[in-house]
Amino acid sequence: MSTPNGFHLALFGPPGAGKGTQAQRLSGELGVPHISTGEILRAEVAQGTDLGRRAKDVMDRGELVTDDLMLDLVHSRLHHQECRRGFILDGFPRSLGQAVGFETLCGYDASSFKVLSLEVPQEELVQRLKDRKRGDDREDVIRQRLAVYHEQTEPLRDFYRQRKALLEIDGVGSMEDVFRRLLARVGSA
Ligand code: AMP
Numbered sequence: 368m369s370t371p372n373g374f375h376l377a378l379f380g381p382p383g384a385g386k387g388t389q390a391q392r393l394s395g396e397l398g399v400p401h402i403s404t405g406e407i408l409r410a411e412v413a414q415g416t417d418l419g420r421r422a423k424d425v426m427d428r429g430e431l432v433t434d435d436l437m438l439d440l441v442h443s444r445l446h447h448q449e450c451r452r453g454f455i456l457d458g459f460p461r462s463l464g465q466a467v468g469f470e471t472l473c474g475y476d477a478s479s480f481k482v483l484s485l486e487v488p489q490e491e492l493v494q495r496l497k498d499r500k501r502g503d504d505r506e507d508v509i510r511q512r513l514a515v516y517h518e519q520t521e522p523l524r525d526f527y528r529q530r531k532a533l534l535e536i537d538g539v540g541s542m543e544d545v546f547r548r549l550l551a552r553v554g555s556a
Pocket of ligand 1: 382404405406408425426427429430431432433437457458459460461465503512
């Protein structure tokens with residue numbers, strides 16, 4: 368996955384799996400930017416931009432922003448100069464439409480793009496999410512976000528497994544343990 372053009376990675380997994388924390392650490396370690404679509408959207412909402420206004424209700428309900436909007440957003444980010452040595456996506460792709468669009472629009476396929484999947488059992492996820500404090504972390508919204516994950520995002524595991532781009536990592540344990548496992552997989556892939 369470290370091609371001559373750098374690291375092209377996505378952290379994948381259900382809400383609460385630890386994608387954000389691990390993506391940030393990995394970004395520091397590898398020296399490539401962490402691109403969290405959730406954070407970008409929350410910033411757009413806070414700034415009251417047109418995109419933010421369109422995304423807010425959907426986010427508050429724990430549902431997914433449309434594929435077209437997300438593909439536009441990611442496409443323009445990846446063309447920033449800072450991504451010339453690669454990137455670590457966090458929270459994208461999140462639907463089959465996004466995964467297919469990412470390949471065609473952005474040109475990343477299994478030969479250069481790897482998906483690091485954090486594996487965490489469902490009961491532990493709900494508990495972890497309840498311990499966080501975010502507007503969309505109320506229990507009903509949590510359950511909705513997990514349902515959306517199972518319905519729309521989980522099928523991507525097979526999509527990337529078929530392309531031999533999926534690297535499964537045990538996401539249970541301390542932040543440090545999980546990070547070491549991630550680094551080992553990135554190093555050996
Ligand atoms: P996150 O911080 O990744 O959990 O994202 C928070 C919320 O932003 C999600 O529940 C979605 O409503 C929205 N969102 C983030 N990334 C995406 C994406 N790739 N596709 C659609 N919606 C997204």
